[in-house]
Amino acid sequence: MVGAAARDVPRRATLHSVAAAAGVSHQTVSNVLNAPDRVRPETRARVLQAINAVGYRPDEAGRALARRSSRLVSFHVGVERHDRVSMLDDFARALARVGDAHGYRLVLDVAGRDDAEQIASFEDLTARRAVDGVVIPATHVGDRRPGWLTAHGVPVVAFGRPWHEPAAPHSWVDVDGRHGMRLVAEHLVAAGHTRVAYVGPPPDGGMEDDRMAGLVDGLRDHGVVHDPRLVLPVADPDALRDRLPAFLDAGRPTALVCRDDSFAFEAVQVLAGRPGRQVEDVTVTGFDDSRLARVVRPGLTSVAQPLDQVAELIWSSLVAQIEGRAQQPLQRLIRPRLVVRPTP
């Protein structure tokens, strides 16, 4: 039953059948589709009419084979997920949408437990010419993937800086977390806070340092000296449950700047659970402006990642690389904006 339709149909329209119908050569039909300016307007109209009459659509496999390009890009994620709140979802959507406008599509590849395994997966994918390029949606300190891909001539753009090697020659886009945290600091100082604490994972030589430094710098720029004791290093948001209350009692901060929305969310929960105190006693801020930040109460002031812009940049570089007209790697830091959510 299923699939029968494909067999019943007299025959699939091809470049040749359309050409015959329009009284031109197959290549003229191809030109009408791929380089309309090369064909005379009257001819073009006639061909277009024939195309519509038979409902012709170019076959992707034929195209891919002839142009040696699938117009497919791998969105590569590891098999395990670390983040409690996923931005991946919104990001993948933005990427797919923008890619469509460029004539490219996104393939979801879930493979590999670590860099080595993922690199093996890239090797396979590109050797089979299954994709034209790769998007790496998140990087980590010491990430070997972008380097491998670039070294092997595979078009790639990473979302995330090469922290360990700032001069790495591959393309990347990242959100300027430091700037984001400065915005948070500015906002808090303007609201009268002077005892501002930072909550997040300990320094890792990468993003963690960057975010915290942004806060400290931002506070300083607005006349507030950050007390180094007002830092609560916790690897995982879950740990806040045990450690946050004592931390609050010891330092008495009036604001809690969290490394991301997961930490912020957990912090809010802990605050809400303190007997005899109001959640609102301490202002909590997050980062990512995830769905969590939007639904939790009190609403979380958070730093929003401009995902559409990131997607736009990624494709512009990726397409340039794929089409062989990439002058130099794209290496761009994007300034996020602050989304202020006043406690109701």
Added chain:
Amino acid sequence: MVGAAARDVPRRATLHSVAAAAGVSHQTVSNVLNAPDRVRPETRARVLQAINAVGYRPDEAGRALARRSSRLVSFHVGVERHDRVSMLDDFARALARVGDAHGYRLVLDVAGRDDAEQIASFEDLTARRAVDGVVIPATHVGDRRPGWLTAHGVPVVAFGRPWHEPAAPHSWVDVDGRHGMRLVAEHLVAAGHTRVAYVGPPPDGGMEDDRMAGLVDGLRDHGVVHDPRLVLPVADPDALRDRLPAFLDAGRPTALVCRDDSFAFEAVQVLAGRPGRQVEDVTVTGFDDSRLARVVRPGLTSVAQPLDQVAELIWSSLVAQIEGRAQQPLQRLIRPRLVVRPTP
């Protein structure tokens, strides 16, 4: 620079070059890969050796053209997102992972604002032979997409029942929400609850009715008659903020069964905000066992959708349809399980 590697390489290994190296014909090499049992073990070993020596990998475009199948399946989502918490993420991951095991890959298609637009997108995709089939990750009452696809011979499996037309001939997999709610009811009755309220969107002739009915039936089966006044119909979780307090005061339920985790999450927030009362005074349950249910406090007892199993079923049917050996449509209801999270 980029892309240079592809040009420098002497020449890409093909079926022919491997065949020449192994001293056999191209077809024998093809057989070693696609039908190993057709070739003598010694020959097979020799060919395999040649394949490894040159690092040959079959070209996907060539394959797709010859077998008229891309081994690509569209994961089709609309441009707008309705859900506050997305399971899409986990679901897409599960689907991609299982698909890989079947030799298929998932393409992320973000297109269309309504059924008609999405159908146009399907039409295009299949006419270009860009994909072999489609997965529809969520259906709605009156959904026209699965019907259109099936009528046009496009392999499709929907995640979600055809509520308006139970006998619809297309393939689908769904989670038995009614059963899930029965589990919730059973759990609550066992915990001693008798005044159990339901919170969720008003009846829609589909899933909404099903979930609520499951609760009512479940309660009855365990000796509790559900008071029809203990239903709070709200279209959106946000509305709970205004309406839940009065509802609680009026009916004094001891348990709040929510249509899904978004509602449950919102309910917990409202409960936590009530002056002079404990969150724990009322037990809240959710549905989906989303990330939200896992991180909110108190932990939400929720109904877990067995996404891996769903993915497994979807691919089994999809692949059967694609390969033309589908006997009859897959129409399967899966029983979810209850994840109990005791309030600490």
Added chain:
DNA sequence: CCCTTGCATTTGAACGCTCAAATTCGTACT
């Protein structure tokens, strides 16, 4: 000893497109 059978392997033709080069044709230039 020849013919059949069946297995292993080879041959050649698609599949549907794009690219590069060749051809046609009308126009302008000498």
Added chain:
DNA sequence: AGTACGAATTTGAGCGTTCAAATGCAAGGG
């Protein structure tokens, strides 16, 4: 009038695979 040019169009090859049919070859039956 003859040639040169450029634009529009056509021709033919090639992309790398699979499928169907043909061939080669050894073993078994008459």
